[in-house]
Amino acid sequence: MHTNTLTLPSNIEPTIAEGGVVGERPVLVLHGGGGPFTVAPIAAHFEPSSHVLLPTHPGWDGTPRPAGLANIPALAALYLRLIADRGLRDVLVIGSSLGGWVATEMAASDVEHRIGGLVIIDGAGIEVPEHPVVNFFGLTPRQIAEHSWHNPDRGYIDPSTMPPERVAAQRANMQTMGVYTAEHGMHDPALRARLGVVTTPTLVLWGESDRVFTPGYGRAYAAEFPNSRFELIPEAGHLPQLEQPTATFAAIDAWSGAASLAGS
Numbered sequence: 448m449h450t451n452t453l454t455l456p457s458n459i460e461p462t463i464a465e466g467g468v469v470g471e472r473p474v475l476v477l478h479g480g481g482g483p484f485t486v487a488p489i490a491a492h493f494e495p496s497s498h499v500l501l502p503t504h505p506g507w508d509g510t511p512r513p514a515g516l517a518n519i520p521a522l523a524a525l526y527l528r529l530i531a532d533r534g535l536r537d538v539l540v541i542g543s544s545l546g547g548w549v550a551t552e553m554a555a556s557d558v559e560h561r562i563g564g565l566v567i568i569d570g571a572g573i574e575v576p577e578h579p580v581v582n583f584f585g586l587t588p589r590q591i592a593e594h595s596w597h598n599p600d601r602g603y604i605d606p607s608t609m610p611p612e613r614v615a616a617q618r619a620n621m622q623t624m625g626v627y628t629a630e631h632g633m634h635d636p637a638l639r640a641r642l643g644v645v646t647t648p649t650l651v652l653w654g655e656s657d658r659v660f661t662p663g664y665g666r667a668y669a670a671e672f673p674n675s676r677f678e679l680i681p682e683a684g685h686l687p688q689l690e691q692p693t694a695t696f697a698a699i700d701a702w703s704g705a706a707s708l709a710g711s
Contacts, residue, residue: 479544506623523552537563548572578664595685597656642671649675654683
């Protein structure tokens with residue numbers, strides 16, 4: 448994949464890695480708070496057969512974030528503008544964690560019906576009082592691993608062993624996520640009520656061991672979409688594409704094939 452910095456009419460310049468087969472189905476892959484590397488396996492999976500776009504959300508990994516781009520609806524509007532400017536249709540949008548929230552907001556605002564499929568992987572975005580979300584910003588690095596991974600020892604890296612520049616970059620990414628979620632935390636109080644009109648075929652995938660957004664939260668999320676399927680990934684936490692990529696991609700491929708047949 449190659450990386451470009453694009454200038455949109457709003458003078459926002461998102462950084463986008465792009466690759467795959469131009470002319471085949473577009474796949475927009477949206478990362479969460481951990482940054483683009485957390486969804487790189489998803490992009491690689493689709494690259495041989497699809498036109499893949501993997502943006503770095505403005506503000507992550509040292510990219511610029513305009514002052515006016517400060518919440519999730521604005522970020523979703525940015526990507527809807529991107530696919531519209533490209534003339535893309537039947538876009539498969541895949542979002543992980545915070546990226547799942549962006550993807551959901553995109554689908555709820557897609558008045559031009561450019562999105563043909565939606566995959567939410569352990570996504571944020573809605574409020575489910577009976578399944579409260581852990582205050583991610585209040586966790587230590589070890590606690591983050593314990594909440595996010597089926598096998599915490601695999602996900603935990605002692606910050607004292609990391610280069611200072613990497614620690615600073617991670618801290619900056621968390622600060623950026625704090626800007627986008629400053630108003631209400633990891634959800635939009637109005638979003639859940641808007642999902643009943645989203646008829647886009649939707650797959651909601653969830654790591655069985657996710658303790659940040661529990662499987663009960665995921666089931667409630669899926670239930671709000673009229674045309675959705677919920678599926679658990681065993682022995683995976685908040686990032687099943689990293690812990691259980693084979694099972695994750697098998698679930699996406701099986702669902703996308705069935706959704707394509709149903710829509711044909």
